[in-house]
Amino acid sequence: MNNNKSIKNITSILSDDLDTFENELKVIINKSNNFLKEDLFLFMFSNPKRLRPLFIMLFAKILNIKNSKQIINISLATELLHNASLLHDDILDNEKLRRNNPTFFDKYGAKIALLEGDLLLSMALDVLSKTNLHILKIFSKKIKKTLDGEIEQNSTIYKLTDEKKYYKKTFNKTGNLFLAGLESLFVLQKTEPEIKNNLKNFLKNYTIAFQIKNDIENIKNKNHTDIKNGNYTLPVIYFCKEYDINILNCKSQCFKKCIAKASKKIEEYRKKALYFLDKTEDTPHKTVLIDLCNYTLRSKF
Numbered sequence: 001m002n003n004n005k006s007i008k009n010i011t012s013i014l015s016d017d018l019d020t021f022e023n024e025l026k027v028i029i030n031k032s033n034n035f036l037k038e039d040l041f042l043f044m045f046s047n048p049k050r051l052r053p054l055f056i057m058l059f060a061k062i063l064n065i066k067n068s069k070q071i072i073n074i075s076l077a078t079e080l081l082h083n084a085s086l087l088h089d090d091i092l093d094n095e096k097l098r099r100n101n102p103t104f105f106d107k108y109g110a111k112i113a114l115l116e117g118d119l120l121l122s123m124a125l126d127v128l129s130k131t132n133l134h135i136l137k138i139f140s141k142k143i144k145k146t147l148d149g150e151i152e153q154n155s156t157i158y159k160l161t162d163e164k165k166y167y168k169k170t171f172n173k174t175g176n177l178f179l180a181g182l183e184s185l186f187v188l189q190k191t192e193p194e195i196k197n198n199l200k201n202f203l204k205n206y207t208i209a210f211q212i213k214n215d216i217e218n219i220k221n222k223n224h225t226d227i228k229n230g231n232y233t234l235p236v237i238y239f240c241k242e243y244d245i246n247i248l249n250c251k252s253q254c255f256k257k258c259i260a261k262a263s264k265k266i267e268e269y270r271k272k273a274l275y276f277l278d279k280t281e282d283t284p285h286k287t288v289l290i291d292l293c294n295y296t297l298r299s300k301f
Helices: 003-010 012-030 037-045 051-062 068-093 104-108 110-128 133-155 163-188 193-220 234-242 252-277 284-296
Strands: none
Touching (some): 003 012, 003 284, 012 037, 012 051, 037 068, 037 104, 051 163, 068 104, 068 110, 133 163, 193 234, 193 252, 234 252
16 A cells, blocks of 8 residues: 555545545646646646645634635645745755656756746745735745745755754744645634644644654665755754764664654654644544544654
């Protein structure tokens, strides 16, 4: 069973919403008239996790929001922005593969990859224009914070930071787009402050755990792109505290102890996330969200 099929099984309760989302996304991408349309389709629809739309749809069900059109619009904008950021990240990180396919950067170079990312950004803005000014402002602020995280990361290239700064940078880089979707739902329906805070704290802890897991997987990858690019993530921070060895000469097995230590942080943040989610009312969709959280943060190390 592949990763996406497992997620699909977990979230089958959302099948109608997901079908609508996928169809709308195809319509949007199909409006692209340049010669790279087929490449863009491949990029957008080859084994995507769709985590951000899934979270938005589950939060909407938990909050009992009925405005399905706007929920889909928020989901579409979030997914388009996420994928735009991936195209730009591939340039910054010199990535050759994305979702088991050659990246735009590898096939066509930085200029084309940059333009395709900008194209997805323009599509996201078009979708957001169909929501309202409050939602547009939320996305604007969260995109700024996301870019602050990216800039902060690039300002510390080949520099070792402490754990506290790593977690702050990690949330800014990863968590704000998730948070944009959730906060946009609050615009659609009045929500009690306590429920808002609990769901936001769930997301904050979840996204930190999720990024730590991605950082560990990068370390385990034989290419070690984060290390080569000078992006010193949590396992590297632990490694440099433990050993007086040139990190560029180390192999994956050298990080075994530090990966295990970082994995404990994933579990710590997962438990924090579920603690806040547990404070919300029990519903079938909350159960699915818990399962999705546990599945995407499961240990493979």
